[in-house]
Amino acid sequence: MRNDLERIVDLGLQFKRSRYSEIPSMKNRVLGMIFEKPSTRTRISLETAMVQMGGHAIYLNPNDMQMGRGETIEDTARVLSGFLDAISYRAFSHQNVARLARYAKVPVINALDDEEHPLQIVADLMTIKEHFGYLRGLNFTYVGDGNNMANSLLLGMAITGVNITVATPKGYEPGEFYVKKATEISHETGSRVSITNDPVSAVKDADVVYTDVWVSMGQEKEREEKEAKFREFQVNEKLVSNARRDFIFMHCLPAHRGLEVTDGVADSINSVIFQQAENRLHSAKAVLYTLIGF
Numbered sequence: 001m002r003n004d005l006e007r008i009v010d011l012g013l014q015f016k017r018s019r020y021s022e023i024p025s026m027k028n029r030v031l032g033m034i035f036e037k038p039s040t041r042t043r044i045s046l047e048t049a050m051v052q053m054g055g056h057a058i059y060l061n062p063n064d065m066q067m068g069r070g071e072t073i074e075d076t077a078r079v080l081s082g083f084l085d086a087i088s089y090r091a092f093s094h095q096n097v098a099r100l101a102r103y104a105k106v107p108v109i110n111a112l113d114d115e116e117h118p119l120q121i122v123a124d125l126m127t128i129k130e131h132f133g134y135l136r137g138l139n140f141t142y143v144g145d146g147n148n149m150a151n152s153l154l155l156g157m158a159i160t161g162v163n164i165t166v167a168t169p170k171g172y173e174p175g176e177f178y179v180k181k182a183t184e185i186s187h188e189t190g191s192r193v194s195i196t197n198d199p200v201s202a203v204k205d206a207d208v209v210y211t212d213v214w215v216s217m218g219q220e221k222e223r224e225e226k227e228a229k230f231r232e233f234q235v236n237e238k239l240v241s242n243a244r245r246d247f248i249f250m251h252c253l254p255a256h257r258g259l260e261v262t263d264g265v266a267d268s269i270n271s272v273i274f275q276q277a278e279n280r281l282h283s284a285k286a287v288l289y290t291l292i293g294f
Helices: 002-018 041-052 073-081 094-103 118-132 148-159 176-189 199-203 220-229 273-292
Strands: 030-035 056-060 086-090 108-110 139-143 163-167 193-196 208-211 248-251
Touching: 002 118, 002 273, 030 041, 041 056, 041 086, 041 273, 073 086, 073 094, 086 094, 086 273, 094 108, 108 118, 108 273, 118 148, 118 248, 118 273, 139 148, 139 199, 148 163, 148 176, 163 199, 176 193, 193 199, 248 273
Parallel strands: 030 056, 030 086, 086 108, 139 163, 139 208, 163 193, 208 248
Antiparallel strands: none
16 A cells, blocks of 8 residues: 555656656546535646646636536446546545546546545645655644544654654534544554644654645635634744744645745745645656556
8 A cells, every 4th residue: 555655656756857758658548527615736737647648628618508407426427438438537525536436447536525635645745755755754733623634643644654643623623434444544654643632742853844724625614713723833933943944835726825835935935735736747647657557
């Protein structure tokens, strides 16, 4: 499992170094992209990756498909499998992604749902390895909401041997399943997994400090309540002073500056957020080539 994930990370780094040379051909390969939620980085990186590798991507809005008129996910999976080489699905429900994958006969890529965002994690690991040169043994701290990003980061860091601490307000911890699974994996890889409600202790001696928006898509009604409860979890200059001097700051974007992170951190010399965003393209190439390359 660890070797497979690191192999994809290394392939992304290889693709980034080579740019347009030595990119393997995916001529005639077609990716169908179902998006129930808005997207900048995920949609553009997947489409661009397919184009640069010689393939094609089709944007599929459920409202423009029979899914929007009641066709079941199971039937949609069967039909699309006859047309496409792979399907990416950005969904409100993790269960719907699982249903599509269960009935599809081609690879299904989770392009974000309410529980996970695995594509982002590949780019994150790629960025960390690009900066430090290695992954195993680094100290990674996530501060903020125990959302889909926290869940996926727990798995990704545990798989690659990175020590991960997640700091959230009480009641906003990551999913129990993901904490348990990451802990089980860590016993095999030597990673350390920790969940806390203290952001200061969490950031102490961190090599990487990471945050995400406090209010995810679909949670707009909780905005006022969450912003009040998360104030002490803002990643600001005072908080990151507890990290290692050469730490890097990461954010999956979009950032709500002045809320989960200050301009002083987001624009600091420690910030790699735009390098991280660019790596969505190269990591997408690595994922796609691994799944449907010749």
